[in-house]
Amino acid sequence: MSTMTPRVDPTNRAQAQAWDGTEGGYWATHADRFDLALARYQPAFHAAAGIGAADRVLDVGCGTGLTTRAAARAAPAGEALGVDLSSRMIEVARERAAADGVGNARFAQADVQVHPFADGEFDAVISRTGAMFFGRPDVAFANLDRALRPGGRLTLLTWQAAASNEWIVAFARDLAGTGPPPSPPHRPGPFSLSDPDHVRALLEGAGFTDVALDGVAEPEVYGRDADDALAFVLGLLGWMLSDLGPAERDRRTAALRATLAAHEGPDGVTLDSAAWLVTARRM
Template identity: 40%
Template structure:
């Protein structure tokens, strides 16, 4: 992490607060990917489920709707700001009467009980020690239990990141280096072969990785201009590109916003800016 801060410090600081404040925007953006995550899940009524890196609780609440009143759902995350939003949403939405528990905990090390299923929507890539985390998740699954998660494929395949990124990079005095191999970050598991080997090495016998490609909505508005402005905000404040200009001087920030606005304008139609997202849907037993 930048400045040597830990994942816990990162997600409990300004970034976690910003994500919590923009929870509705992020959930709407990821709807097609959330649907892809749940498509293969056969969640029976009464099942017990662990949601890893549950964030503001969208996936946890969806699980609760599916497993019903007899089910048990645990959402775990290290971000207190996001969990506060999740608890408020659970109290307001009361989905189907399922027992929901949100816990501020590091799934890499904590024992949260035994579950029929574990799942994660983009929360599995940030553990300091992936092998230790996956082994712990495996221990928390009942016999026959399954882990299902989404993780990003390569950055160039994810146009929702690469298109605005390519607009910003020429403005920077120094190009950020690519992430080091097997370090926490969104594109950590872009290469599926080491991921499959890692899962098998931590106790999962059957592992599949299926490519998922969906167009996601970066911004919407009454006009294309309004949609482009919303998409620019998401690109520079909420996604993997946010670190590029987070501490930039006002002049550079303004030029970056202008450059991203210009390039995203070409992707606006009907008051919506859509770009392709590319993921792996991973299932392991």
């Protein structure tokens, strides 16, 4: 794949600006923190992917590459290609694969909604919380279906509805003063694939079969203690306070710190989360 700036579909331009801008930069800088937050989901996600020793794997929205490296290690006679809209995260992913000696992990900046993969290029497509941001998910999943060989496997981890995720309920309440955000199925965002009926219809319409969703729930780790977690969350979501006066900003920051302190435990600050483990096959 080319190292040139990738083609981005017009419906994904806002996502590209965010992920190849400050948001992606924050994720790249705090790669270990984000990987730790999702660490308890990784064993079930990796097992569901069922990667074989000679498989060719595509990792969609690979971020800084932990899931790509895991796939590559599981396929020593194959390879794993991680793609993401964030050039900074791709850079970190390459550095980490080289440092770990995972030579069959490759990375490229790409919009999988429009990237011209070869027909049947992959045995497996995986995406851990990276497939919810397509402007046209029907087009993106059809492209991924085409990129899989017949019988090839798709494995996704996507969030369940916001109301089922304690972390976003708490952050929205304390920082924005609102309830959890809605889960619109036709707008890109963390909860766009939270409705099982919508996911089944979307994947079956793209050509997949044997679509299954299994509910999984794990705590997410946000920091060593309340102050550590507060700095991390504010770095990610502090924009929610940007239009407020100093007194209200301080009040909401204090409310968030109190919430985080109430969730301190032996594993650090943890908040509950719930996701779907989605599996499907290309016909």
